[in-house]
Amino acid sequence: MKSPSRNGKIVEVDDLKMYFPVTRGLLRHKVADVKAVDGVSFHIKRGETLGLVGESGSGKTTVGRCIMRLYQPTSGHIIFEGQDISQLSEHQMRPLRSRMSLIFQDPYGSLDPRQSAGSIVGEPLKVFHLANSRQEYRERVEELFRIVGLDPSMMDRVPHEFSGGQRQRIGVARALASNASLLICDEPISALDVSIQAQIINLLEELQERLKRLTYLFIAHDLSVVRHISDRIAVMYLGRIVEVTDRKTLYENPLHPYTKSLLSAVPVADPFLEEKRKRIILKGEIPSPLTPPSGCNFHPRCPMAISKCKKEVPPLRDTGGGHEVSCIRV
Amino acid sequence: MPVLLEVKNLKTYFKVYHGLVKAVDDISYHIKKKEIVGLVGESGCGKSVSQLSVLQLIPTPPGEIVAGQIIFEGQDLLQFEANGDEMRSIRGGGIAMVFQEPMTSLNPVLTIGRQLTEGLELHLGMDVNEARNRAIELLSMVGIPDADKRIDDYPHQFSGGMRQRVMIAMALSCNPKIIIADEPTTALDVTTQAQLLELMTDLVSRFNASLVIVTHNLGVIARYAQRLYVMYAGRIVESGTAKEIFGNPRHPYTIALLNCVPRLDEEEGRKLVPIEGMPPNLLNMPITCAFKPRCPYHIERCGQDPWPDLKLIEGQHYVRCYVET
Amino acid sequence: MTTYIIRRVIQSMLVLVMVTMIVFLVMRLLPGDPIYMLITEDDLIQSSEEKIAALRHEFGLDKPIPVQYINWFSAAVCGDLGVSIIHRGKVAKEIIGRLPITLHIGLLAFIISIVVGIPLGVVSAVRRGRWLDTGVTLLANLGITIPVFWLGILMIYFFALYLGILPVQGYTSPFEDFWMSTRKIIMPVFCLSVFPIASAARQTRSSMLEIMRQDYIRTAWAKGLRERLIIVRHALKNALIPVVTLKGLMFRNIIGGSVLVETVFNIPGMGRLAVDGVISHDYAIVQGIVLLIATVVLVVNLVVDLSYGWLDPRIRYG
C-alpha cells in the first residue's frame, strides 16, 4: 500500500530547537526564552501518517510551523526530501513550498472571507504558475473540488456560505492544489462538530489511499483521533518528544508515564469499560515553557519520579521495534 | 432518591432576523438528588439553551421561554419574574452554573476574591471577613495553591484550568442543590479535563449536590454520568441510564453518534461512519423528525408524521423514533 | 505598572519631539521667508539686503536646517518662542496671558462632558429601546452634528438677544467677578461641551451594550446579583476602557472647538489669538500656540492613558 522511496524518509528532524525570546522592561531587553521546542528529533516515512500529540504548550504546532519554515528554527536540522531546509532563505524556500502544505484548525479564520472558494483553492496554482491557461486553471480547480467532495458549481461562493465541514474541505483542496507531498494537518478537526469530524477524517484517509505518495504530519491533542488516523505516533510534552511508537503499541503497551496518564485521561464511550479502567490523575499543571523543570521536564508531575530524574535529561532511546521512549525508569 | 428538579414541556424560542428558531422545543427531564446526569448533543441542538432557561438566563429579546414548567423544590421557577428577588435567590443559591469558556466567563477587571465573595455575601449573608475566609477555603478546596495570596489576583494571572477551578469554587460557594456544568472542560486540555471532572464529581458528592454535565463528548458521559439525555434539534431523542443507552443504543442518531467518533480502544482498521449531511438549521423547522434527512433507517412515515413521542423500551430507557432499530 | 508609566512618558516625549519637528518644518519649509517672522514690516521697508543678511546671520537662519532646528528647539524649551509682530512683545508672554482663559473654558467643558456624557450613555444602554434611550440617542446624534459656531450664534440670539438673560459675549476672569464670569462662560462652555458629551454618550452606550453581552456578565447574572450591582460593579469599569481612549481625543477637539467658540463669543483666549495671528500672518504667535496646544494635548493624553492602568489590571500587571 505504501510506496517505497529512495531513503524512505520524506522528513527528518534532528535536534530541532525553537526558542522565542521574551522581552521585558523599558528597553525590551531579552530576559528569557520560551523553549517552545527543545531538542526534538523524528522522521516521517514517505506515504505514512505520523501523529504528533500533545497538550497546549507542548510545542506541537511550533514543530509543524518550523517544518513549514514559517519560523526560523533556533538550531537543529530539518531535512525535507533530502535537502536541509533549516537555514534556507525565504527566497530559496519558495520553490519548496509547493511540496508541502498546511491545513489549519480554524475553518473560519483560515479562509480569506473576501475571496471566493474557487480562488482560494486556485491561489497556489497562481503562486506557483501551475496552470498554463485559464481553461487549465479552471479545470484543475474543478477537479480539486471534486476530489474533496465539493460540488464545483459552488466555486463562486464566499466562505461564509459554507458550513464548517465544507470550509475544511476547501482548506484541504487548497493544500492539495500544488501537488504537495507532505500535508501538515494542524488540529484539522478539533473545531468541527462531532458529526462532521468523521467526514474530514475519512476524506484525509481516502486521499492518502488515492494519492499514494501523500504523507501526513497529523498534529492534534485528541489521542483517540490521532490513534485512529496515524501509523506512528509521537507524544510531546513541554517541547520534547517523550515517546514514539506505532498505534497498536501505544494503546496496548505505553511505556512513558506521561503517555499512560494521557491515555487514561481520555474517556471511552463505554460505561462498562470505564468502570474497570484505572484512572491516573496528574498532579498540577503543565509548567510554563519559560521555566521548564530541570532534567526530565515531566518529573514534578510524574508518579514514578526519582531524584535522578531531576538531574538528567533522559534521551529518546529505542526499546525495540521502533518503540522509542525517553524515560530512565522504563 | 427524590426528584429535585423537574422540567416539563419546556419551549424556548428565539426570534431572529430570518424567522423563528426553536432552540428548545418541548423537552421534559428530571434530576434526582445526588445524581450525575448527562445532556449530550452537538452544538446548536439546544442543550445549553435548555440549561440557561432553567435559571431564566436567556437573553430576552431575542430569546423567550414560550411554555413549560420548571419545578424546583416544589416551586415553578417560571412563575418568578426573570430578575426578581425569588429568581435571584435560586441563582447561585439553589442552582449554580459553570460555563464553558474559562477565559471569558470571569470578569477581567475584578479580583478573584471579589468575584467569589459577592455570592457569599449575597446568599449566605456573610460579612466581608467571613466571606474572604470562606473564599480562601473554597479556593484551596478546588486545588489552587497559595489560595490566601492568589485570592487578590486577577483572572488574567491564572491559566485556563485554574480559572475553571475558580469557576467551580464559585459555583459551589453557596451550597447549591444542583450544579449545571455547560461544556465545562471543552476548552481545556485532556489531562486538565480529567483533573477537573474528577474534582467536580468528587466535590459535588461531598456537597450532596446533583450535577448536570452538558457536553458533546460521549466519553465524558460514559465515565461520569449515571443517566443521560440525548438531544437533537431542540428535542430529547433518547434517554435512560448510561448502561442502557451505551449498551443498547436505539435512536438512529445515538447510534450514528457512537459510530462516527474514533475510540481509543477501537480495532485496527475500523472505518468511521460519518453522519451524512449537516446539523439541522433550527430556523423554521418542519414538524417532522429533524434527523430524517440524515437518517439511514428512515421510513416513509418519518417524513410525513410529526415527531413521534418518547416510547419506553425498558427500565428508564425511552426513545423517540418510529423505526425499530 | 511602573514600567508602563515610564514607557508611556518616554513615548509621549518622543511624540513631543516629533511635534516640534513638524511645527518647525512646516514653518520653515513652506513658502515665505522665515526672516519676515523676525522683523517687523516697518523694519522691512527700511532694511537693505545687507541688513537682512546680517539679521539672517544673527538669528542663525543661514545655518543648515538641522542646526536651526536645534537652536530653535533649545530656545523653545527655555520659553523663548520669538517676537510677535502685532503684539510687539515676546510671544511666550502673550500666550501665557491667554492660556488660562482657554483652559478655564476648555477644562470645564471637558469635565462636564465626562460627568454628563458617561452617565447618559449608561442610562441609555440600560434602558435600551425605551423612550429615554431613543431621546438620548437622538440628542447625541444631533450633538455630534451641530456646528459649534452656529450653536453659539443660536444661543446668543435666543438667550442673550431674545430673552436677555445672559450677556452676549466677552470674558471676565473668575477672580475678578466670579458671578459675572460664570454668567459669561455658560454659553461658551455649553457649546464646547456638546460634541464631547454626545460622543461620550454614544461611545459609552455602545460599549455598555457590548459588555452586557459578555460571558462574565452572564456569570454575574447566574450568581443571582442585582441588576444595579451588575451594571455598576461588573459592566461599567469594563465599558469605560474604550471610552477613556476617546476622552483623550476629545480634549484635542475641545481645544480645536475653542478656536471657533472664542471667535463667536469674542473671548480673548488662545484660539482667538491663533486666528488673529493667522489672519495677520503673525507666524511666531501661531507657531507658539500650536506648539503649546500640542504639548497640553499630549500631557492630557498621557494622564488619560495612565488612568487605563487604574481601570484595567491587565495593564497594571502587564
Place this chain on the structure above:
Amino acid sequence: MQRTDMTETPLHASEFRRIMKVLFSRGVVVFGIVVILALFVTAIFAPWIAPYDPYKLDLNQTLVQPCKEHLLGTDALGRDTLSRIIFGTRTSLMVGVVAVCIAASVGMTMGLIAGYFGRWVHAIIMRFIDALMAFPVILLALVIAVLLGGGLRNVMIALGIGLLPAYARLMCGQVLSVKENDYFLAGRAMGAGNLRIMFRHVVPNCFPPLIVLITMMMGLTILAEAGLSFLGIGIEPPGAAWGAMVNDGYQYLLTHPILSFAPGFAIMLVVFSFNMVGDGLRDALDPRLRGVL
C-alpha cells in the same frame, strides 16, 4: 449563545441584500440617504435649481426679509440666500470628497505599511501619526491652509492632512488583526509574496470598516470646512460657502437671524445625514465595529 448555534448553518441569503435590508429598515438611515442623494443632485444641477444668480449683487434688494420672491431673504449685498445655499453645496461636497480622498489614500497607505511591516516601521509611522493627532484638526488645517496661501484647494489639502491619522490608525489596526488570522499564515505557507498577501488578502479585508469611516468622515470634514470658512479661510469671495454665510449673517443677527440660521441648518442637515448613514453602514456591514468607530 445563538451566535455559536447558528455558525454551522450556511447562509443562503445574499449578503448584499441583507445589508440593504438592514440599512433600509431604519428611518434615520433612509432619511440620510435621501438627503445625501438630494445633496449630490443639488450640487450638480445648482444653476438650474437656484432661483437667482448667487453672485449677482442687487443693491436695491439688500437685507430683504423672507418673502415670496426670496424664500430665505437676501444678504447685505442683495444676493438671494437660498441660491447661495444651493451653490454652497458644491463647496461643501467638493471639499468633503477631495479631502476625504486625500486623507483616506495617504492615511491608509501609511497604516498599511505600518501594520504590515511592523517593528520599527510601525513605531516611526505611528509616532508620527500620534504627533499629528496632538494638533486639533481645525487648528492644524488653519495653519496649513494659511501657510499654503488660503484658497479652496489648500483647505482641501489641509483638511486631508488633518484627518489622515484616523485612517492610518484604523488601517493599521485592521492589518494587525487580519495578520492574526490563519489565512494570512496560509498565504505565507504557500509562498505568496508580500505584495500578493498585502493586496489580495489584507487590503480587501480592511475595507468594511474603512467604508464606514469614510462615510462618517465626510460629515466631519464638511463640518471642519464650515468651521474654516466661518473663520474666513477657504473659498474666495464671492464664492458661496455655508460657514462663511453664517459668519456674514452674524452681524445682522438681531434683525435678520435667518441669514445665519439657514446656512447653519444646511450644514447640520448634511452632516447629520452622513453620520446616520455611517452608523447604519457600520451596523449593517459589521456589527462588531459598534464602539470601535
